Amino acid sequence: GESVGLHLPTLSVQEGDNSIINCAYSNSASDYFIWYKQESGKGPQFIIDIRSNMDKRQGQRVTVLLNKTVKHLSLQIAATQPGDSAVYFCAEYPRKDQAGTALIFGKGTTLSVSS
């Protein structure tokens, strides 16, 4: 499957491939992370989340990996389908005692799936 070591704004894959989207987060004190999918004309939609006390979490066809040492988050999509084409964002929640409680969004990655 296709993967990127660093964040890239676009990722093109073939249907059926596995996709890996990477994200570097900013705050080492953040303790909760979310991946969102945004389709054209819609708001971001929740995909999967992970707390900082975990390294990996699996959902349906998706897996999120968290590496706190290097402040890196990745989203793996198995058997990518055309309907997975969208912009994907990672987001982090600062810890409660940190300034601000808003979600901080990373730069999005546009995933394009061709048949």
Place this chain on the structure above:
Amino acid sequence: KAGVTQTPRYLIKTRGQQVTLSCSPISGHRSVSWYQQTPGQGLQFLFEYFSETQRNKGNFPGRFSGRQFSNSRSEMNVSTLELGDSALYLCASSLTALRAANYGYTFGSGTRLTVV
């Protein structure tokens, strides 16, 4: 169950005008947050309201303001519009204040504001 509803979906305004956007959260949700989305800056936090109180505010000028009503519906207002205010404005709701939300927000589809 109805999702987060934002009105209007599209809006065209002239520089110098003001605009009010509306957001109706999911029934039972008490927290509403607003984000601005632009191609250059991505998703940026504007403010969060919980039980009619502004709990947090992002780094935006005072021309951007908001409020929440007793039924949890929220409005945001932008006065003296500038060309750079053209963006997709997203509203998101959650059951309680952010920290207790297990699934983060549920977003609406946004209001596309174009300033000419």
